[in-house]
Amino acid sequence: MKDVLIELERRRANARAGGGQKRTDAQHSKGKLTARERIEIFLDEGSFEEFDMFVEHRSTDFGMEKTRIAGDGVVTGWGTVNGRTVFVFAKDFTVFGGSLSEAHAEKVMKVQDMALKNRAPIIGFYDAGGARIQEGVAALGGYAEIFQRNVLASGVIPQISVIMGPCAGGDVYSPAITDFIFMVRDTSYMFVTGPDVVKTVTNESVTSEELGGASIHTTKSSIADGAYDNDVEALLQMRRLIDFLPASNTAALPEIEYQQSVTEPDFSLDRLVPENANKPYDVKELILKTIDEGDFFEIQESFARNIVTGFGRIEGRTVGFVANQPMVLAGVLDSDASRKAARFVRFCDCFNIPIVTFVDVPGFLPGTAQEYGGLIKHGAKLLFAYGEATVPKITIITRKAFGGAYDVMASKHLRGDMNYAWPSAQIAVMGAKGAVEIIFRKDIDDAEKIAAHTRMYEERFLSPFVAAERGYVDEVIMPHSTRLRVARALKLLQNKDLKNPWKKHDNIPL
Ligand code: HXC
Numbered sequence: 001m002k003d004v005l006i007e008l009e010r011r012r013a014n015a016r017a018g019g020g021q022k023r024t025d026a027q028h029s030k031g032k033l034t035a036r037e038r039i040e041i042f043l044d045e046g047s048f049e050e051f052d053m054f055v056e057h058r059s060t061d062f063g064m065e066k067t068r069i070a071g072d073g074v075v076t077g078w079g080t081v082n083g084r085t086v087f088v089f090a091k092d093f094t095v096f097g098g099s100l101s102e103a104h105a106e107k108v109m110k111v112q113d114m115a116l117k118n119r120a121p122i123i124g125f126y127d128a129g130g131a132r133i134q135e136g137v138a139a140l141g142g143y144a145e146i147f148q149r150n151v152l153a154s155g156v157i158p159q160i161s162v163i164m165g166p167c168a169g170g171d172v173y174s175p176a177i178t179d180f181i182f183m184v185r186d187t188s189y190m191f192v193t194g195p196d197v198v199k200t201v202t203n204e205s206v207t208s209e210e211l212g213g214a215s216i217h218t219t220k221s222s223i224a225d226g227a228y229d230n231d232v233e234a235l236l237q238m239r240r241l242i243d244f245l246p247a248s249n250t251a252a253l254p255e256i257e258y259q260q261s262v263t264e265p266d267f268s269l270d271r272l273v274p275e276n277a278n279k280p281y282d283v284k285e286l287i288l289k290t291i292d293e294g295d296f297f298e299i300q301e302s303f304a305r306n307i308v309t310g311f312g313r314i315e316g317r318t319v320g321f322v323a324n325q326p327m328v329l330a331g332v333l334d335s336d337a338s339r340k341a342a343r344f345v346r347f348c349d350c351f352n353i354p355i356v357t358f359v360d361v362p363g364f365l366p367g368t369a370q371e372y373g374g375l376i377k378h379g380a381k382l383l384f385a386y387g388e389a390t391v392p393k394i395t396i397i398t399r400k401a402f403g404g405a406y407d408v409m410a411s412k413h414l415r416g417d418m419n420y421a422w423p424s425a426q427i428a429v430m431g432a433k434g435a436v437e438i439i440f441r442k443d444i445d446d447a448e449k450i451a452a453h454t455r456m457y458e459e460r461f462l463s464p465f466v467a468a469e470r471g472y473v474d475e476v477i478m479p480h481s482t483r484l485r486v487a488r489a490l491k492l493l494q495n496k497d498l499k500n501p502w503k504k505h506d507n508i509p510l
Protein backbone atom coordinates (compact mmCIF):
# COMPACT_ATOMS: atom_id res chain seq x y z
CA MET A 1 0.00 0.00 0.00
CA LYS A 2 2.77 2.42 0.94
CA ASP A 3 4.37 2.09 -2.48
CA VAL A 4 1.09 2.91 -4.20
CA LEU A 5 0.67 6.00 -2.05
CA ILE A 6 4.18 7.12 -2.92
CA GLU A 7 3.44 6.49 -6.59
CA LEU A 8 0.23 8.54 -6.34
CA GLU A 9 2.08 11.43 -4.75
CA ARG A 10 4.83 11.19 -7.38
CA ARG A 11 2.29 11.29 -10.18
CA ARG A 12 0.42 14.16 -8.57
CA ALA A 13 3.61 16.18 -8.15
CA ASN A 14 4.50 15.44 -11.75
CA ALA A 15 1.10 16.65 -12.99
CA ARG A 16 1.28 19.76 -10.81
CA ALA A 17 4.63 20.65 -12.36
CA GLY A 18 2.84 21.19 -15.72
CA GLY A 19 5.27 22.17 -18.47
CA GLY A 20 8.20 22.41 -16.02
CA GLN A 21 9.94 25.03 -13.91
CA LYS A 22 11.39 26.94 -16.86
CA ARG A 23 8.01 27.53 -18.43
CA THR A 24 6.45 28.30 -15.03
CA ASP A 25 9.17 30.90 -14.44
CA ALA A 26 8.50 32.37 -17.88
CA GLN A 27 4.80 32.58 -17.00
CA HIS A 28 5.61 34.40 -13.75
CA SER A 29 8.08 36.71 -15.45
CA LYS A 30 5.26 37.92 -17.72
CA GLY A 31 3.23 38.80 -14.61
CA LYS A 32 0.90 35.81 -15.09
CA LEU A 33 -0.04 33.15 -12.55
CA THR A 34 -0.17 29.46 -13.43
CA ALA A 35 -3.45 27.63 -13.97
CA ARG A 36 -3.41 26.06 -10.51
CA GLU A 37 -2.45 29.32 -8.78
CA ARG A 38 -5.42 30.97 -10.48
CA ILE A 39 -7.85 28.31 -9.33
CA GLU A 40 -6.46 28.50 -5.80
CA ILE A 41 -7.10 32.26 -5.57
CA PHE A 42 -10.53 32.05 -7.16
CA LEU A 43 -12.00 29.24 -5.05
CA ASP A 44 -12.54 29.04 -1.29
CA GLU A 45 -9.43 27.76 0.42
CA GLY A 46 -9.09 23.99 0.24
CA SER A 47 -12.34 23.53 -1.72
CA PHE A 48 -10.85 22.56 -5.09
CA GLU A 49 -11.37 18.99 -6.23
CA GLU A 50 -9.52 18.22 -9.42
CA PHE A 51 -10.63 15.82 -12.15
CA ASP A 52 -8.56 14.05 -14.79
CA MET A 53 -5.19 15.09 -13.50
CA PHE A 54 -3.50 12.15 -15.23
CA VAL A 55 -5.08 12.51 -18.66
CA GLU A 56 -2.54 12.66 -21.50
CA HIS A 57 -2.93 13.29 -25.21
CA ARG A 58 -3.02 10.33 -27.58
CA SER A 59 -1.35 11.91 -30.59
CA THR A 60 1.56 10.20 -32.32
CA ASP A 61 2.05 12.64 -35.18
CA PHE A 62 5.10 14.91 -35.39
CA GLY A 63 6.85 12.97 -32.61
CA MET A 64 4.17 13.97 -30.10
CA GLU A 65 4.35 10.53 -28.42
CA LYS A 66 7.62 11.71 -26.88
CA THR A 67 6.04 14.67 -25.12
CA ARG A 68 3.11 13.54 -23.03
CA ILE A 69 2.42 15.75 -20.01
CA ALA A 70 -0.07 14.70 -17.34
CA GLY A 71 -3.13 16.95 -17.42
CA ASP A 72 -2.53 17.88 -21.07
CA GLY A 73 -2.71 21.66 -20.74
CA VAL A 74 -5.88 22.18 -18.76
CA VAL A 75 -6.75 21.90 -15.07
CA THR A 76 -10.41 21.04 -14.41
CA GLY A 77 -12.65 20.40 -11.44
CA TRP A 78 -15.01 22.06 -9.00
CA GLY A 79 -14.96 23.95 -5.75
CA THR A 80 -16.86 26.67 -3.93
CA VAL A 81 -17.00 30.47 -3.88
CA ASN A 82 -18.27 31.66 -0.53
CA GLY A 83 -19.71 28.20 -0.05
CA ARG A 84 -21.55 27.99 -3.41
CA THR A 85 -20.59 25.34 -5.99
CA VAL A 86 -18.74 26.46 -9.13
CA PHE A 87 -17.16 24.34 -11.88
CA VAL A 88 -13.82 25.54 -13.20
CA PHE A 89 -11.27 24.90 -15.89
CA ALA A 90 -7.99 26.73 -16.33
CA LYS A 91 -5.80 26.49 -19.41
CA ASP A 92 -2.17 25.74 -18.60
CA PHE A 93 -0.02 27.81 -20.95
CA THR A 94 3.11 25.95 -19.81
CA VAL A 95 1.87 22.79 -21.57
CA PHE A 96 1.83 23.17 -25.38
CA GLY A 97 0.74 26.80 -24.91
CA GLY A 98 -2.53 25.57 -23.35
CA SER A 99 -3.55 24.40 -26.82
CA LEU A 100 -6.45 22.01 -27.15
CA SER A 101 -6.02 18.34 -28.04
CA GLU A 102 -8.77 15.75 -28.27
CA ALA A 103 -8.02 14.59 -24.70
CA HIS A 104 -7.85 18.18 -23.42
CA ALA A 105 -11.26 18.84 -25.02
CA GLU A 106 -12.72 15.78 -23.30
CA LYS A 107 -11.65 17.17 -19.93
CA VAL A 108 -13.36 20.50 -20.60
CA MET A 109 -16.48 18.74 -21.91
CA LYS A 110 -16.66 16.67 -18.72
CA VAL A 111 -16.85 19.74 -16.45
CA GLN A 112 -19.27 21.44 -18.84
CA ASP A 113 -21.55 18.39 -18.64
CA MET A 114 -21.26 18.21 -14.87
CA ALA A 115 -21.98 21.92 -14.45
CA LEU A 116 -25.11 21.64 -16.58
CA LYS A 117 -26.32 18.44 -14.92
CA ASN A 118 -25.73 19.85 -11.45
CA ARG A 119 -26.97 23.33 -12.33
CA ALA A 120 -23.99 25.36 -11.17
CA PRO A 121 -22.03 28.17 -12.85
CA ILE A 122 -18.92 27.35 -14.87
CA ILE A 123 -15.93 29.63 -15.24
CA GLY A 124 -12.99 29.21 -17.61
CA PHE A 125 -9.57 30.84 -17.18
CA TYR A 126 -8.07 31.17 -20.66
CA ASP A 127 -4.40 31.41 -21.54
CA ALA A 128 -4.14 29.33 -24.69
CA GLY A 129 -3.30 29.17 -28.35
CA GLY A 130 -6.42 27.42 -29.69
CA ALA A 131 -6.50 24.08 -31.49
CA ARG A 132 -3.32 21.99 -31.03
CA ILE A 133 -1.86 22.23 -34.46
CA GLN A 134 -0.29 18.74 -34.31
CA GLU A 135 -3.72 17.12 -33.75
CA GLY A 136 -5.53 18.59 -36.74
CA VAL A 137 -9.19 17.76 -37.10
CA ALA A 138 -9.34 15.90 -33.76
CA ALA A 139 -8.73 19.24 -32.05
CA LEU A 140 -11.24 21.02 -34.29
CA GLY A 141 -13.84 18.39 -33.42
CA GLY A 142 -13.05 18.87 -29.74
CA TYR A 143 -13.72 22.59 -30.01
CA ALA A 144 -17.02 22.10 -31.79
CA GLU A 145 -18.11 19.73 -29.00
CA ILE A 146 -17.25 22.44 -26.47
CA PHE A 147 -19.08 25.14 -28.48
CA GLN A 148 -22.17 22.91 -28.66
CA ARG A 149 -22.14 22.51 -24.88
CA ASN A 150 -21.71 26.29 -24.45
CA VAL A 151 -24.80 26.80 -26.58
CA LEU A 152 -26.92 24.26 -24.71
CA ALA A 153 -25.89 25.65 -21.32
CA SER A 154 -26.61 29.24 -22.42
CA GLY A 155 -29.47 30.62 -20.36
CA VAL A 156 -29.46 27.59 -18.05
CA ILE A 157 -26.30 28.15 -16.00
CA PRO A 158 -24.09 31.25 -15.91
CA GLN A 159 -20.95 30.78 -18.04
CA ILE A 160 -18.03 33.14 -17.44
CA SER A 161 -14.73 33.45 -19.32
CA VAL A 162 -11.63 35.20 -18.05
CA ILE A 163 -8.91 35.86 -20.61
CA MET A 164 -5.55 35.81 -18.85
CA GLY A 165 -3.00 35.36 -21.63
CA PRO A 166 -2.72 35.34 -25.40
CA CYS A 167 -5.81 33.54 -26.75
CA ALA A 168 -6.58 32.55 -30.30
CA GLY A 169 -8.97 30.40 -32.36
CA GLY A 170 -11.25 28.20 -30.31
CA ASP A 171 -10.02 29.88 -27.14
CA VAL A 172 -11.81 33.05 -28.18
CA TYR A 173 -14.85 31.50 -29.84
CA SER A 174 -15.90 29.46 -26.83
CA PRO A 175 -15.68 32.55 -24.56
CA ALA A 176 -17.68 34.49 -27.15
CA ILE A 177 -20.65 32.16 -26.59
CA THR A 178 -20.52 32.55 -22.80
CA ASP A 179 -22.35 35.19 -20.78
CA PHE A 180 -19.40 37.36 -19.74
CA ILE A 181 -15.80 37.84 -20.82
CA PHE A 182 -13.25 39.63 -18.63
CA MET A 183 -9.62 40.35 -19.47
CA VAL A 184 -6.37 41.22 -17.71
CA ARG A 185 -4.73 44.43 -18.93
CA ASP A 186 -1.38 44.18 -20.72
CA THR A 187 -1.07 40.37 -20.46
CA SER A 188 -4.16 39.09 -22.23
CA TYR A 189 -5.13 39.23 -25.89
CA MET A 190 -8.00 37.84 -27.90
CA PHE A 191 -7.92 37.36 -31.64
CA VAL A 192 -9.09 34.80 -34.14
CA THR A 193 -5.55 34.79 -35.57
CA GLY A 194 -2.46 36.45 -34.14
CA PRO A 195 -0.31 39.33 -35.52
CA ASP A 196 1.98 36.97 -37.51
CA VAL A 197 -0.87 35.49 -39.53
CA VAL A 198 -2.39 38.94 -39.97
CA LYS A 199 0.91 40.15 -41.45
CA THR A 200 1.04 37.19 -43.86
CA VAL A 201 -2.57 37.42 -45.01
CA THR A 202 -3.29 41.15 -45.10
CA ASN A 203 0.24 42.60 -44.88
CA GLU A 204 -0.96 44.62 -41.92
CA SER A 205 1.60 45.18 -39.14
CA VAL A 206 -0.12 45.23 -35.80
CA THR A 207 0.86 44.49 -32.21
CA SER A 208 -1.02 41.99 -30.04
CA GLU A 209 -2.36 44.87 -27.95
CA GLU A 210 -3.58 46.79 -31.01
CA LEU A 211 -5.17 43.67 -32.45
CA GLY A 212 -6.84 42.26 -29.37
CA GLY A 213 -5.73 43.75 -26.07
CA ALA A 214 -8.06 44.67 -23.23
CA SER A 215 -7.93 48.31 -24.34
CA ILE A 216 -9.50 47.31 -27.68
CA HIS A 217 -12.03 44.78 -26.47
CA THR A 218 -13.41 46.88 -23.62
CA THR A 219 -13.77 50.10 -25.64
CA LYS A 220 -13.99 49.38 -29.38
CA SER A 221 -15.19 45.86 -30.11
CA SER A 222 -17.19 45.39 -26.86
CA ILE A 223 -16.12 41.73 -26.83
CA ALA A 224 -14.99 42.04 -23.21
CA ASP A 225 -17.25 43.09 -20.34
CA GLY A 226 -14.45 44.44 -18.18
CA ALA A 227 -10.70 44.40 -17.54
CA TYR A 228 -8.49 44.30 -14.48
CA ASP A 229 -4.89 45.26 -13.79
CA ASN A 230 -3.59 41.82 -12.84
CA ASP A 231 -4.55 38.18 -12.33
CA VAL A 232 -5.23 38.48 -8.61
CA GLU A 233 -7.58 41.42 -9.01
CA ALA A 234 -9.43 39.68 -11.86
CA LEU A 235 -9.88 36.51 -9.81
CA LEU A 236 -11.13 38.36 -6.73
CA GLN A 237 -13.57 40.33 -8.86
CA MET A 238 -14.88 37.07 -10.34
CA ARG A 239 -15.63 35.88 -6.80
CA ARG A 240 -17.59 39.10 -6.34
CA LEU A 241 -19.49 38.50 -9.59
CA ILE A 242 -20.38 34.92 -8.62
CA ASP A 243 -21.93 36.30 -5.42
CA PHE A 244 -24.41 38.26 -7.54
CA LEU A 245 -25.49 35.37 -9.75
CA PRO A 246 -28.01 32.60 -9.19
CA ALA A 247 -26.65 29.08 -9.74
CA SER A 248 -29.03 28.48 -12.65
CA ASN A 249 -32.19 29.65 -14.37
CA THR A 250 -34.31 27.72 -11.86
CA ALA A 251 -32.32 28.57 -8.72
CA ALA A 252 -33.26 31.31 -6.27
CA LEU A 253 -31.28 34.53 -6.23
CA PRO A 254 -28.50 34.52 -3.65
CA GLU A 255 -29.32 36.47 -0.49
CA ILE A 256 -26.49 38.49 1.00
CA GLU A 257 -26.58 40.20 4.38
CA TYR A 258 -27.02 43.96 4.17
CA GLN A 259 -26.78 46.76 6.69
CA GLN A 260 -28.28 49.80 5.01
CA SER A 261 -31.92 50.52 5.88
CA VAL A 262 -34.30 50.98 2.95
CA THR A 263 -36.61 53.32 4.85
CA GLU A 264 -33.96 56.01 5.36
CA PRO A 265 -34.68 58.82 2.83
CA ASP A 266 -31.72 60.21 0.88
CA PHE A 267 -32.49 63.90 0.51
CA SER A 268 -29.41 64.51 -1.63
CA LEU A 269 -31.34 62.85 -4.48
CA ASP A 270 -33.85 65.72 -4.45
CA ARG A 271 -31.00 67.90 -5.75
CA LEU A 272 -29.51 65.41 -8.22
CA VAL A 273 -31.30 66.65 -11.35
CA PRO A 274 -30.11 70.20 -12.17
CA GLU A 275 -32.61 73.03 -12.75
CA ASN A 276 -31.29 73.45 -16.28
CA ALA A 277 -32.57 70.50 -18.33
CA ASN A 278 -29.48 70.59 -20.53
CA LYS A 279 -27.06 70.16 -17.64
CA PRO A 280 -25.76 66.67 -17.01
CA TYR A 281 -25.57 64.74 -13.75
CA ASP A 282 -24.05 61.37 -12.94
CA VAL A 283 -26.68 58.64 -12.96
CA LYS A 284 -24.22 56.32 -11.20
CA GLU A 285 -24.76 58.45 -8.10
CA LEU A 286 -28.43 57.48 -8.24
CA ILE A 287 -27.60 53.79 -8.70
CA LEU A 288 -25.12 53.82 -5.81
CA LYS A 289 -27.65 55.53 -3.55
CA THR A 290 -30.38 53.06 -4.46
CA ILE A 291 -28.48 49.82 -3.86
CA ASP A 292 -27.26 48.16 -0.68
CA GLU A 293 -24.03 49.72 0.56
CA GLY A 294 -23.18 51.15 -2.87
CA ASP A 295 -21.92 47.72 -3.99
CA PHE A 296 -22.24 47.90 -7.79
CA PHE A 297 -20.70 45.45 -10.27
CA GLU A 298 -20.65 47.31 -13.55
CA ILE A 299 -20.76 45.45 -16.87
CA GLN A 300 -19.12 47.07 -19.93
CA GLU A 301 -18.07 50.14 -17.97
CA SER A 302 -15.81 51.46 -20.75
CA PHE A 303 -18.05 50.79 -23.76
CA ALA A 304 -21.09 52.88 -24.79
CA ARG A 305 -20.80 54.88 -21.61
CA ASN A 306 -24.03 56.70 -22.50
CA ILE A 307 -25.80 53.76 -20.89
CA VAL A 308 -24.85 52.11 -17.59
CA THR A 309 -25.47 48.42 -16.91
CA GLY A 310 -24.59 46.31 -13.90
CA PHE A 311 -25.61 44.39 -10.82
CA GLY A 312 -26.44 45.70 -7.38
CA ARG A 313 -28.59 44.44 -4.51
CA ILE A 314 -31.64 45.70 -2.77
CA GLU A 315 -32.47 44.17 0.60
CA GLY A 316 -29.75 41.60 -0.08
CA ARG A 317 -31.10 40.31 -3.42
CA THR A 318 -29.55 40.87 -6.84
CA VAL A 319 -31.04 43.46 -9.19
CA GLY A 320 -29.91 44.37 -12.71
CA PHE A 321 -29.63 48.11 -13.38
CA VAL A 322 -29.92 49.82 -16.74
CA ALA A 323 -29.57 53.60 -16.76
CA ASN A 324 -29.13 56.28 -19.38
CA GLN A 325 -26.06 58.33 -18.48
CA PRO A 326 -26.62 62.09 -19.04
CA MET A 327 -22.85 62.67 -18.54
CA VAL A 328 -22.04 60.98 -21.89
CA LEU A 329 -23.67 62.13 -25.15
CA ALA A 330 -26.54 63.44 -23.00
CA GLY A 331 -27.58 59.81 -22.44
CA VAL A 332 -28.74 59.38 -26.04
CA LEU A 333 -29.50 55.87 -27.33
CA ASP A 334 -27.23 54.84 -30.18
CA SER A 335 -26.45 51.46 -31.72
CA ASP A 336 -23.72 50.57 -29.22
CA ALA A 337 -25.77 51.56 -26.18
CA SER A 338 -28.77 49.63 -27.48
CA ARG A 339 -26.75 46.44 -28.07
CA LYS A 340 -25.02 46.71 -24.73
CA ALA A 341 -28.22 47.16 -22.76
CA ALA A 342 -30.15 44.56 -24.76
CA ARG A 343 -27.63 41.85 -23.97
CA PHE A 344 -27.67 42.78 -20.30
CA VAL A 345 -31.48 42.79 -20.11
CA ARG A 346 -31.57 39.34 -21.73
CA PHE A 347 -29.01 37.99 -19.26
CA CYS A 348 -31.14 39.24 -16.36
CA ASP A 349 -34.28 37.77 -17.88
CA CYS A 350 -32.60 34.36 -18.43
CA PHE A 351 -31.65 34.17 -14.78
CA ASN A 352 -34.71 35.74 -13.15
CA ILE A 353 -32.90 38.87 -12.03
CA PRO A 354 -35.33 41.81 -11.69
CA ILE A 355 -34.49 44.87 -13.76
CA VAL A 356 -34.53 48.45 -12.55
CA THR A 357 -34.33 51.03 -15.33
CA PHE A 358 -33.48 54.70 -14.74
CA VAL A 359 -34.57 56.80 -17.70
CA ASP A 360 -33.15 60.14 -18.82
CA VAL A 361 -32.91 59.92 -22.58
CA PRO A 362 -33.28 62.63 -25.22
CA GLY A 363 -34.03 60.03 -27.93
CA PHE A 364 -32.19 57.95 -30.50
CA LEU A 365 -29.06 59.49 -32.02
CA PRO A 366 -29.87 60.83 -35.50
CA GLY A 367 -27.55 60.87 -38.51
CA THR A 368 -26.06 58.89 -41.34
CA ALA A 369 -23.34 57.27 -39.23
CA GLN A 370 -25.95 55.69 -37.01
CA GLU A 371 -28.41 54.83 -39.78
CA TYR A 372 -25.71 53.24 -41.98
CA GLY A 373 -24.52 51.34 -38.93
CA GLY A 374 -27.93 49.76 -38.49
CA LEU A 375 -29.44 51.84 -35.70
CA ILE A 376 -32.92 50.57 -36.57
CA LYS A 377 -31.92 46.98 -35.98
CA HIS A 378 -29.72 47.66 -32.96
CA GLY A 379 -32.34 49.87 -31.32
CA ALA A 380 -34.87 47.13 -31.99
CA LYS A 381 -32.70 44.72 -30.01
CA LEU A 382 -33.25 46.72 -26.86
CA LEU A 383 -36.95 47.13 -27.60
CA PHE A 384 -37.20 43.39 -28.17
CA ALA A 385 -35.21 42.52 -25.03
CA TYR A 386 -37.41 44.64 -22.77
CA GLY A 387 -40.57 43.47 -24.54
CA GLU A 388 -39.85 39.78 -24.10
CA ALA A 389 -38.50 40.03 -20.53
CA THR A 390 -40.86 38.53 -17.97
CA VAL A 391 -38.84 39.34 -14.84
CA PRO A 392 -40.03 42.15 -12.57
CA LYS A 393 -39.42 45.44 -14.37
CA ILE A 394 -39.32 48.69 -12.42
CA THR A 395 -38.78 51.93 -14.30
CA ILE A 396 -38.04 55.37 -12.91
CA ILE A 397 -38.04 58.34 -15.25
CA THR A 398 -35.81 60.96 -13.67
CA ARG A 399 -35.87 63.54 -16.43
CA LYS A 400 -36.21 63.19 -20.20
CA ALA A 401 -38.14 60.35 -21.79
CA PHE A 402 -38.46 61.52 -25.35
CA GLY A 403 -39.77 59.85 -28.48
CA GLY A 404 -39.14 56.22 -29.32
CA ALA A 405 -36.61 56.06 -26.52
CA TYR A 406 -39.49 56.58 -24.04
CA ASP A 407 -41.18 53.49 -25.45
CA VAL A 408 -38.01 51.42 -25.47
CA MET A 409 -36.76 52.10 -21.95
CA ALA A 410 -39.02 49.60 -20.15
CA SER A 411 -42.15 51.70 -20.60
CA LYS A 412 -45.54 50.66 -19.23
CA HIS A 413 -46.46 49.57 -22.75
CA LEU A 414 -43.63 47.01 -22.77
CA ARG A 415 -45.10 45.41 -19.66
CA GLY A 416 -43.26 47.58 -17.14
CA ASP A 417 -44.61 46.46 -13.76
CA MET A 418 -43.97 49.64 -11.80
CA ASN A 419 -43.36 52.81 -13.73
CA TYR A 420 -42.47 55.76 -11.55
CA ALA A 421 -41.49 59.29 -12.47
CA TRP A 422 -39.69 61.92 -10.47
CA PRO A 423 -41.39 65.35 -10.44
CA SER A 424 -38.57 66.52 -12.77
CA ALA A 425 -39.65 64.03 -15.48
CA GLN A 426 -40.43 65.28 -18.97
CA ILE A 427 -42.29 62.73 -21.05
CA ALA A 428 -42.98 63.83 -24.61
CA VAL A 429 -42.39 63.13 -28.27
CA MET A 430 -39.46 65.53 -28.24
CA GLY A 431 -37.89 68.49 -26.43
CA ALA A 432 -39.43 71.98 -26.61
CA LYS A 433 -37.11 73.46 -29.24
CA GLY A 434 -37.68 70.76 -31.85
CA ALA A 435 -41.39 70.59 -31.11
CA VAL A 436 -42.00 74.33 -31.45
CA GLU A 437 -40.05 74.48 -34.72
CA ILE A 438 -42.31 71.81 -36.20
CA ILE A 439 -45.80 72.43 -34.85
CA PHE A 440 -45.59 76.23 -34.94
CA ARG A 441 -43.51 76.39 -38.14
CA LYS A 442 -45.75 79.11 -39.63
CA ASP A 443 -45.80 81.20 -36.47
CA ILE A 444 -42.23 81.62 -35.25
CA ASP A 445 -41.19 84.78 -36.98
CA ASP A 446 -40.02 86.53 -33.82
CA ALA A 447 -38.28 85.61 -30.59
CA GLU A 448 -41.28 86.57 -28.44
CA LYS A 449 -43.59 84.18 -30.26
CA ILE A 450 -41.05 81.39 -30.04
CA ALA A 451 -40.69 82.01 -26.30
CA ALA A 452 -44.46 81.95 -25.81
CA HIS A 453 -44.92 78.72 -27.78
CA THR A 454 -41.99 77.14 -25.96
CA ARG A 455 -43.44 78.09 -22.57
CA MET A 456 -46.83 76.68 -23.52
CA TYR A 457 -45.28 73.40 -24.78
CA GLU A 458 -43.12 73.04 -21.70
CA GLU A 459 -46.01 73.64 -19.33
CA ARG A 460 -48.30 71.22 -21.10
CA PHE A 461 -45.96 68.38 -22.04
CA LEU A 462 -42.64 68.61 -20.25
CA SER A 463 -43.85 67.17 -16.98
CA PRO A 464 -44.70 63.70 -15.69
CA PHE A 465 -48.38 64.57 -15.41
CA VAL A 466 -49.65 64.02 -18.95
CA ALA A 467 -48.32 60.45 -18.78
CA ALA A 468 -49.56 60.06 -15.20
CA GLU A 469 -53.06 61.22 -16.23
CA ARG A 470 -53.17 58.26 -18.63
CA GLY A 471 -51.75 55.74 -16.18
CA TYR A 472 -48.56 55.31 -18.19
CA VAL A 473 -46.77 56.35 -15.02
CA ASP A 474 -48.07 54.57 -11.93
CA GLU A 475 -46.96 57.26 -9.54
CA VAL A 476 -44.91 60.41 -9.32
CA ILE A 477 -42.47 59.79 -6.48
CA MET A 478 -40.10 61.92 -4.46
CA PRO A 479 -36.47 61.35 -5.46
CA HIS A 480 -35.43 60.91 -1.82
CA SER A 481 -37.71 57.88 -1.44
CA THR A 482 -36.39 56.02 -4.52
CA ARG A 483 -34.63 53.22 -2.63
CA LEU A 484 -37.69 52.56 -0.50
CA ARG A 485 -40.08 52.63 -3.47
CA VAL A 486 -37.93 50.25 -5.48
CA ALA A 487 -37.54 47.91 -2.49
CA ARG A 488 -41.33 47.87 -1.93
CA ALA A 489 -41.99 47.25 -5.60
CA LEU A 490 -39.48 44.37 -5.69
CA LYS A 491 -41.20 42.80 -2.68
CA LEU A 492 -44.59 43.15 -4.31
CA LEU A 493 -43.29 41.55 -7.50
CA GLN A 494 -41.50 38.64 -5.85
CA ASN A 495 -44.18 36.18 -6.95
CA LYS A 496 -44.74 37.71 -10.38
CA ASP A 497 -45.96 35.05 -12.79
CA LEU A 498 -45.85 35.99 -16.46
CA LYS A 499 -45.19 33.73 -19.40
CA ASN A 500 -44.70 34.46 -23.08
CA PRO A 501 -46.59 32.35 -25.65
CA TRP A 502 -44.95 28.98 -26.40
CA LYS A 503 -42.37 29.14 -29.15
CA LYS A 504 -39.31 27.17 -30.17
CA HIS A 505 -37.29 30.34 -29.66
CA ASP A 506 -37.73 33.93 -30.66
CA ASN A 507 -36.13 35.68 -33.58
CA ILE A 508 -34.50 38.74 -32.02
CA PRO A 509 -33.12 41.08 -34.72
CA LEU A 510 -29.44 40.08 -34.55
C1 HXC B 1 0.41 23.66 -30.50
C2 HXC B 1 1.10 25.64 -29.59
C3 HXC B 1 -0.03 26.30 -30.11
C4 HXC B 1 -0.98 25.54 -30.85
C5 HXC B 1 1.15 27.74 -29.04
N1 HXC B 1 1.81 26.57 -28.95
N2 HXC B 1 0.03 27.60 -29.76
N3 HXC B 1 1.31 24.33 -29.79
N4 HXC B 1 -0.70 24.22 -31.03
N5 HXC B 1 -2.07 26.10 -31.34
C6 HXC B 1 3.06 26.30 -28.24
C7 HXC B 1 4.27 26.93 -28.91
O1 HXC B 1 4.77 26.06 -29.89
C8 HXC B 1 5.23 27.07 -27.73
O2 HXC B 1 5.79 25.84 -27.42
C9 HXC B 1 4.29 27.41 -26.58
O3 HXC B 1 3.00 26.95 -26.97
C10 HXC B 1 4.19 28.90 -26.31
O4 HXC B 1 3.89 29.57 -27.53
P1 HXC B 1 4.68 30.87 -28.05
O5 HXC B 1 4.31 31.08 -29.47
O6 HXC B 1 6.13 30.73 -27.70
O7 HXC B 1 4.06 31.99 -27.11
P2 HXC B 1 3.67 33.49 -27.46
O8 HXC B 1 4.79 34.13 -28.21
O9 HXC B 1 3.25 34.10 -26.17
O10 HXC B 1 2.41 33.41 -28.44
C11 HXC B 1 1.21 32.83 -28.05
C12 HXC B 1 0.24 32.68 -29.26
C13 HXC B 1 1.00 31.95 -30.42
C14 HXC B 1 -0.20 34.07 -29.71
C15 HXC B 1 -0.98 31.90 -28.76
O11 HXC B 1 1.64 30.79 -29.88
C16 HXC B 1 0.10 31.56 -31.53
O12 HXC B 1 -0.24 32.41 -32.37
N6 HXC B 1 -0.27 30.29 -31.59
C17 HXC B 1 -1.06 29.76 -32.67
C18 HXC B 1 -2.47 30.27 -32.60
C19 HXC B 1 -3.39 29.61 -33.60
O13 HXC B 1 -3.39 30.01 -34.78
N7 HXC B 1 -4.11 28.54 -33.18
C20 HXC B 1 -4.94 27.73 -34.00
C21 HXC B 1 -6.31 28.42 -34.04
S1 HXC B 1 -7.48 27.53 -34.95
P3 HXC B 1 7.22 25.68 -26.74
O14 HXC B 1 7.48 24.22 -26.76
O15 HXC B 1 8.17 26.50 -27.55
O16 HXC B 1 7.06 26.22 -25.34
C22 HXC B 1 -8.59 27.02 -33.84
C23 HXC B 1 -9.76 26.31 -34.41
C24 HXC B 1 -10.99 26.40 -33.59
O17 HXC B 1 -8.44 27.18 -32.67
C25 HXC B 1 -12.23 26.69 -34.38
C26 HXC B 1 -12.72 28.09 -34.23
C27 HXC B 1 -14.07 28.33 -34.84
